[in-house]
Amino acid sequence: MSGIYIHIPFCKHKCTYCDFTSFPNRLNFAEAYMACLYKEVAERGKMYAGRKFDTVYIGGGTPSVIEPNYIAGLMKQIRNCFALASDAEVTIEMNPGTVDAAKIVAYKRAGINRFSVGLQTANDAQLRELGRIHTAADFVACANLLKGENFSADVMLGLKGQTEEDVKATIALVHANGATHVSMYALTPEDGTPIYTDYLNGELPDGDEVAELYDYGRALLKDFGYLRYEVSNFCKPGYGSRHNLNYWKRGEYIGMGVSASSFMDGKRFTNTFDLDEYMKCILSGYFPVIESEDVSEKDAKFEFVMLALRTVFGVSTAAYKKAFGSDWREDFPSYARLSAYFEEEGDITRIKDEYLYVQNQILTELME
Ligand code: SF4
Numbered sequence: 001m002s003g004i005y006i007h008i009p010f011c012k013h014k015c016t017y018c019d020f021t022s023f024p025n026r027l028n029f030a031e032a033y034m035a036c037l038y039k040e041v042a043e044r045g046k047m048y049a050g051r052k053f054d055t056v057y058i059g060g061g062t063p064s065v066i067e068p069n070y071i072a073g074l075m076k077q078i079r080n081c082f083a084l085a086s087d088a089e090v091t092i093e094m095n096p097g098t099v100d101a102a103k104i105v106a107y108k109r110a111g112i113n114r115f116s117v118g119l120q121t122a123n124d125a126q127l128r129e130l131g132r133i134h135t136a137a138d139f140v141a142c143a144n145l146l147k148g149e150n151f152s153a154d155v156m157l158g159l160k161g162q163t164e165e166d167v168k169a170t171i172a173l174v175h176a177n178g179a180t181h182v183s184m185y186a187l188t189p190e191d192g193t194p195i196y197t198d199y200l201n202g203e204l205p206d207g208d209e210v211a212e213l214y215d216y217g218r219a220l221l222k223d224f225g226y227l228r229y230e231v232s233n234f235c236k237p238g239y240g241s242r243h244n245l246n247y248w249k250r251g252e253y254i255g256m257g258v259s260a261s262s263f264m265d266g267k268r269f270t271n272t273f274d275l276d277e278y279m280k281c282i283l284s285g286y287f288p289v290i291e292s293e294d295v296s297e298k299d300a301k302f303e304f305v306m307l308a309l310r311t312v313f314g315v316s317t318a319a320y321k322k323a324f325g326s327d328w329r330e331d332f333p334s335y336a337r338l339s340a341y342f343e344e345e346g347d348i349t350r351i352k353d354e355y356l357y358v359q360n361q362i363l364t365e366l367m368e
Helices: 027-047 068-081 101-109 124-130 136-145 164-176 194-200 207-223 242-248 275-283 297-309 317-324 335-341 353-366
Strands: 002-008 052-060 083-094 114-120 151-157 181-186 227-230 233-235 252-256 261-264 267-271 289-294 342-345 348-351
Touching: 002 068, 002 242, 027 068, 027 252, 027 275, 052 068, 052 242, 068 083, 068 101, 083 242, 114 124, 114 136, 114 164, 136 151, 136 164, 151 164, 151 207, 164 181, 164 207, 181 207, 207 227, 207 353, 242 252, 242 297, 252 267, 297 317, 297 353, 335 342, 335 353, 348 353
Parallel strands: 002 052, 002 252, 052 083, 083 114, 114 151, 151 181
Antiparallel strands: 181 233, 227 233, 252 261, 261 267, 267 289, 342 348
16 A cells, blocks of 8 residues: 655644744745646656555645645646545645635545544633634534544644643544544644743643543543544544555655655655755756665664554564564564563554553663
């Protein structure tokens, strides 16, 4: 299975925690950027002619901030240039403050069949603190436009002053409004973002407090029928993200647009993070790649195990052996010492449910 990732780097406003490649004051470049993106899609399509792709994920930035005709044009170009499966999962990220009925109609007409909505929290004061441009009411309006559709909502933990009541209100809101999927993840205060100052000032919940909010949220999601399938991802039965599952299975993907990363033919490569350089390269007939590396066998083994153990599907001993010709537990001898954290079921080894949230620490020890 292979995926296509597209990066749309425009936003209305920079959120206080954001270190993604997103430009709040460059929306006037949307037309020029999309022209370059269409060109990159055409060139990459030639390069991977004959390969089948199963998912498209349009992320950002805020893809829903640009005119929907660009999204329609983009999808048309992808279909013209790539062999996209007829049942492909096609996702677009949306900010609830940038959506209207006409956009949803245009997206559906363009073949988009999955929507990822950035709610973060149902507490409007916390949304303002994060620099989000929307309110909880905007999320409800957006969800109303998505009635009956496959849509995911983002929920963020670790916000200043966040309580269990806030988490409960947020999860209850996404459930009541029909989300089929929830991504619940902890805020990472990145150096250089405004929220990092709050972190340094000790104003954000610490790791233990966030872990408690996570456990609380996980139990609520379970009560509402959302099954955890990856450490931060929960879904109603049958609604897991195929695009993300492909990442965790170490499947191939081609990323296009500024800052997009790819993993194709055993190589990982990344486009420039600079919008002007991206457009200059494309217009000069070059791929705007700034980093490229062949993944060594050692790294490939590590990735295989690390990605699989993030999910409840775990590592398949047979699949590992098929890929590398060895037993993964012998390649990672620390497993014997850490086995209390794992459970085995036939061919599959997974991290026990109660330890999945701390999988990072377990994986670090496993790799020693
Ligand atoms: S909407 Fe997303 S990409 Fe844009 S500034 Fe906020 S966090 Fe960053």
